[in-house]
Amino acid sequence: MPELPEAERARQILEQHAVGRTVARVDDTDAFVCRPHPAGEIDGVMHGLVITGARRRGKALWLETDGGIDLALHLGMSGSFRANGAPSPRNWDRFTIWFTDGTHLALHDKRRLGRARLDADRTRLGPDAADVTRADFRRRVGRGRIAVKARLLDQSTLAGVGNLIADEALWRARIGPSVPAASLDEARLDRLRVELRAVIRDALKPGGGSGRGAFARSRRSGTCVRCGAPLERGTIGGRTTYWCTAEQAG
DNA sequence: AGCATTGTTTCACA
DNA sequence: TTGTGAAACAATGC
Structure with a gap:
């Protein structure tokens, strides 16, 4: 969990x-x-x-x-x-x-x-994903050729994002999980940050949780609950990843 | 039986 | 040196 x-x-x-x-x-x-x-x-x-x-x-x-x-x-x-x-x-x-x-x-x-x-070493931990600033998010997430999802999962970039929240936030922001992190412009990075924080906020509510968002239902049915297109499945950043073939093309 | 699992660390390689 | 990706870690559930 x-x-x-x-x-x-x-x-x-x-x-x-x-x-x-x-x-x-x-x-x-x-x-x-x-x-x-x-x-x-x-x-x-x-x-x-x-x-x-x-x-x-x-x-x-x-x-x-x-x-x-x-x-x-x-x-x-x-x-x-x-x-x-x-x-x-x-x-x-x-x-x-x-x-x-x-x-x-x-x-x-x-x-x-x-x-x-x-006395564990926490110096390599990035800022908490729940309250990372917009400027910090742009700078830390929007860099490198690595897939944006892998960047989100890197705890030294942001602390707290796991496999389910990463998929959910990318789906809500309509961003393909495998696009290079540095290819995202500021508007898309800002959108991703807003959606990521919304996913976390929802999951913190009573009855919430990391696997309880709208995308979790899509994942179970194999179909995007927003547009009806089939989901694709692959491995990104070492984790099983699902995304909407229509809305998360790029 | 075989495969997947919401995480982290280590290692190999470019 | 830095960035990236894959494997290993342990144990359970389907």
């Missing part, structure tokens, strides 16, 4: 169930999720620290502590947070923080592509 909107919801869970609490113990025994930390290292560092903030940039999440150390958390492809839940089946809780008040918070992640690590 996780793209920017899901990451923001996850951040709110952290805000509600972690901020203000003191860490009693951490289960960091999943070596893959906690890479490169050996088991016990995060636990040792976090023990006794108070969580002072829950922050997000794009899909990257992190908890701030009164020890000046950040705990970075990433949902990967299938992660979510469960507060005070019953133990999940098949040990799908990959990382758990217990607090001194008896509550706990678990990173539930079937595929184990989620991450928990200390």
Whole structure:
């Protein structure tokens, strides 16, 4: 599920169930999720620290502590947070923080592509896609021979756009996903930014989500819900991509 | 059985 | 050196 909107919801869970609490113990025994930390290292560092903030940039999440150390958390492809839940089946809780008040918070992640690590490097992360400025968007997205969709998926260009939101925004802006990023003029870049932000805004609403837009219905039916033309399917930027053959020709 | 999956990192190559 | 694309990563669901 996780793209920017899901990451923001996850951040709110952290805000509600972690901020203000003191860490009693951490289960960091999943070596893959906690890479490169050996088991016990995060636990040792976090023990006794108070969580002072829950922050997000794009899909990257992190908890701030009164020890000046950040705990970075990433949902990967299938992660979510469960507060005070019953133990999940098949040990799908990959990382758990217990607090001194008896509550706990678990990173539930079937595929184990989620991450928990200390002092992660966020310097190469671009501006958050939800509030990137028009000038910034033009400069960062509208460059290079790379397909515009691949550019949108690059987290150092913009932070937060994933496969579904990229397809949805390009469809709404009527831009072909494979056109070179630098071939878009300012008007089209502005249009893309407006639609991208609208997609994110809708997905942040209650009942929304990254795969709940109008284009998601087209994707299921194989037909553009706007014009009725068949959708094309291909691979762009390493991800399966759908687009309308009539409206997104160029 | 085989293929696809809403993400990131690493590696090869131009 | 920089930009680009493909493969690898892990596990599940169809």
